[in-house]
Amino acid sequence: MSKSLENEHLMHENKVLPPANWAANHPSKPSLASFEEYEELYRHSINDPEAFFGEQARKELSWSRDFDLVKYPKTGFNASWFLNGQLNACYNCVDRHAFANPDKPAIIYEADEPNEGSIITYSELLAKVSQLAQVLVSLGVRKGDTVAVYLPMIPEAVITILAITRIGAIHSVVFAGFSSGALRDRINNADSKIVITADESKRGGKIIETKKIVDEALKEAPQVKNVIVVKRTGNRHVPFNANGRDLWYHDEIVKFKTYFPPTPVNSEDPLFLLYTSGSTGKPKGIQHCTAGYLLGALLTTKYTFDVNPNDILFTAGDIGWITGHTYVIYGPLLNGATTVVFEGTPAYPNFSRYWKIVEQHRVTQFYVAPTALRLLKKAGDKFIEGHDLSSLRSLGSVGEPIAPEIWEWYNEKIGQGRCTIQDTYWQTETGSIVITPLAGITPTKPGSASLPFFGIDVAILDPTTGKELQGNNVEGVLAIKQAWPSVTRSIWGDFGRFNETYFKPYPGYFFTGDGGARDKDGFYWVLGRVDDVVNVSGHRLSTAEIEAAIIENPLVAENAVVGYSHDLTGQAIASFVALKNKNLSGTQVEDAKKQIILGVRKEIGPFAAPKVIFIVDDLPKTRSGKIMRRILRKILAGEEDQLGDTSTLSNPPIVQHLIDAVKSSK
Numbered sequence: 327m328s329k330s331l332e333n334e335h336l337m338h339e340n341k342v343l344p345p346a347n348w349a350a351n352h353p354s355k356p357s358l359a360s361f362e363e364y365e366e367l368y369r370h371s372i373n374d375p376e377a378f379f380g381e382q383a384r385k386e387l388s389w390s391r392d393f394d395l396v397k398y399p400k401t402g403f404n405a406s407w408f409l410n411g412q413l414n415a416c417y418n419c420v421d422r423h424a425f426a427n428p429d430k431p432a433i434i435y436e437a438d439e440p441n442e443g444s445i446i447t448y449s450e451l452l453a454k455v456s457q458l459a460q461v462l463v464s465l466g467v468r469k470g471d472t473v474a475v476y477l478p479m480i481p482e483a484v485i486t487i488l489a490i491t492r493i494g495a496i497h498s499v500v501f502a503g504f505s506s507g508a509l510r511d512r513i514n515n516a517d518s519k520i521v522i523t524a525d526e527s528k529r530g531g532k533i534i535e536t537k538k539i540v541d542e543a544l545k546e547a548p549q550v551k552n553v554i555v556v557k558r559t560g561n562r563h564v565p566f567n568a569n570g571r572d573l574w575y576h577d578e579i580v581k582f583k584t585y586f587p588p589t590p591v592n593s594e595d596p597l598f599l600l601y602t603s604g605s606t607g608k609p610k611g612i613q614h615c616t617a618g619y620l621l622g623a624l625l626t627t628k629y630t631f632d633v634n635p636n637d638i639l640f641t642a643g644d645i646g647w648i649t650g651h652t653y654v655i656y657g658p659l660l661n662g663a664t665t666v667v668f669e670g671t672p673a674y675p676n677f678s679r680y681w682k683i684v685e686q687h688r689v690t691q692f693y694v695a696p697t698a699l700r701l702l703k704k705a706g707d708k709f710i711e712g713h714d715l716s717s718l719r720s721l722g723s724v725g726e727p728i729a730p731e732i733w734e735w736y737n738e739k740i741g742q743g744r745c746t747i748q749d750t751y752w753q754t755e756t757g758s759i760v761i762t763p764l765a766g767i768t769p770t771k772p773g774s775a776s777l778p779f780f781g782i783d784v785a786i787l788d789p790t791t792g793k794e795l796q797g798n799n800v801e802g803v804l805a806i807k808q809a810w811p812s813v814t815r816s817i818w819g820d821f822g823r824f825n826e827t828y829f830k831p832y833p834g835y836f837f838t839g840d841g842g843a844r845d846k847d848g849f850y851w852v853l854g855r856v857d858d859v860v861n862v863s864g865h866r867l868s869t870a871e872i873e874a875a876i877i878e879n880p881l882v883a884e885n886a887v888v889g890y891s892h893d894l895t896g897q898a899i900a901s902f903v904a905l906k907n908k909n910l911s912g913t914q915v916e917d918a919k920k921q922i923i924l925g926v927r928k929e930i931g932p933f934a935a936p937k938v939i940f941i942v943d944d945l946p947k948t949r950s951g952k953i954m955r956r957i958l959r960k961i962l963a964g965e966e967d968q969l970g971d972t973s974t975l976s977n978p979p980i981v982q983h984l985i986d987a988v989k990s991s992k
């Protein structure tokens with residue numbers, strides 16, 4: 327078996343132990359005492375998930391009605407958790423901490439411009455969410471309704487999300503980097519009647535015309551009744567529909583008192599939707615439920631990063647993605663800790679920004695995507711020098727594989743012998759981290775996400791037969807074989823597609839879409855997507871969705887999009903386009919390329935734009951007309967001698983044509 331392992335080199339890495347003095351230097355008490363304690367708890371969580379999670383749920387969450395049963399049915403993925411229990415997400419994140427520690431900072435807002443931020447205590451947060459909750463009620467929002475959120479990284483984003491949950495409504499956050507077209511589709515798919523947004527956004531010193539994008543989206547979203555607009559920049563020229571549709575956030579909240587009781591919801595009631603990309607062009611509204619998701623967010627934050635109530639967690643991810651949901655908002659607040667909400671970029675005003683924030687606020691846990699680390703490593707270590715990073719205990723990585731040399735750099739330059747690295751593997755669908763080393767506890771290997779979290783029973787499957795590969799030193803696709811509390815419950819409005827996507831490919835397992843390996847020590851390695859999902863700077867993109875945007879261009883006859891590896895962004899997008907008119911001049915072709923890029927920016931967002939476009943005569947297709955993207959990927963990687971089986975190609979000469987097209991553009 328081991329002979330056929332493509333990634334055998336990974337299997338020889340040795341373990342790195344956490345720094346010897348890690349526990350001794352701990353300001354209070356680590357969440358777990360030893361690796362053996364993890365192993366014992368892990369075994370218990372797998373052998374008796376009901377006992378394990380039942381106990382944790384009662385201990386960690388506040389319930390307005392206790393649950394009768396931990397899980398039903400006992401087996402299979404179509405399970406419900408904490409049956410007949412009732413609770414409120416906002417109460418668990420805010421009220422209980424506001425009552426105990428009213429003056430404790432809940433949010434440290436670090437604005438795009440240094441020194442323009444603010445601090446919001448738990449009691450202030452309770453007042454603000456209460457006020458906004460009443461605004462929503464006054465506009466007719468009820469339990470079970472969806473509310474769209476299109477906001478930059480400002481405290482109002484957190485307040486908004488929590489206010490929505492306070493009344494039992496469902497938030498549907500759309501990443502503020504998405505274009506009007508993508509926003510419109512998500513608002514319509516979720517049937518949201520209220521949108522909460524900002525006048526403008528500021529990022530890296532640049533202004534983004536957020537409200538204008540919303541207005542454009544709403545031209546084709548007739549069900550939207552109201553838009554609540556947060557004043558971020560206060561630019562007086564921002565379009566505002568004064569005949570009742572648009573409302574200024576700040577004018578509305580002051581109409582209401584500063585306490586409003588939370589609405590208890592059932593454990594399984596949806597908490598939020600978050601759209602993500604899959605193999606097809608249509609984004610999926612991943613639906614998470616209340617109790618199971620909250621428990622996953624709480625436990626993973628506490629044990630992965632060793633977050634204690636006195637800690638200050640800085641997750642440098644956007645609330646528009648799952649990392650922001652779980653580790654900017656829910657995880658830290660559920661634990662009663664302090665969360666940093668950072669509006670800017672790692673490069674503004676210079677490459678020291680993250681380290682300045684860490685130093686200034688005495689951040690204890692820092693969590694970011696490798697793409698930012700690659701950028702900072704390249705910028706040079708002088709941007710780290712002189713910054714006091716001694717408050718840090720745990721450094722997290724998320725969203726894409728972290729290359730060993732970046733891992734080493736992170737560990738050495740930022741960790742400085744005091745921290746452990748948490749390479750956390752998980753997905754929008756998993757709700758919270760599923761494979762990770764635990765801070766100060768688990769030995770690590772640069773590039774490996776290491777071992778599963780409590781309740782996560784990982785399997786490596788043979789991709790063709792679907793058979794589970796037993797033992798160590800195995801490679802295949804990554805799957806999970808038991809339900810756990812925070813796994814997604816559905817795709818919004820499409821339970822059929824949900825089953826089809828995650829449970830049909832390998833019956834009996836939740837299929838992640840990633841390749842994976844288990845090495846000689848039982849450590850897991852994530853080997854990238856095996857479907858048509860591309861990861862650009864930690865953003866998850868569907869090639870089908872980009873292709874659909876490109877085909878909208880009237881000049882385009884056919885196109886195929888693939889990912890290729892890129893130094894800075896991890897992967898980048900390449901698009902192969904066959905134009906309808908094959909006789910365009912050089913400048914006309916260049917114009918067409920520009921238009922194609924503009925089209926993608928408009929339909930999806932700037933982050934999805936192809937990095938390179940190859941204009942070709944035709945695409946490699948099977949006789950039944952399917953595009954063979956594998957051939958395009960191999961040619962781009964310079965592996966044209968490893969194209970594999972090309973006998974099904976309907977147009978074999980196309981291969982040389984594609985090779986020439988790629989070579990001539992280099």
Ligand code: 6R9
Nearest residue numbers: 724725726727749750751752753754852866
């Ligand atoms: C949390 C998040 C999920 C996809 C996932 C995988 C990739 C995430 C990773 C990783 C290697 C890690 N991914 N963490 N790959 N090592 N530590 O990113 O969710 O946006 O849904 O993306 O990201 O390919 O399937 P999401």
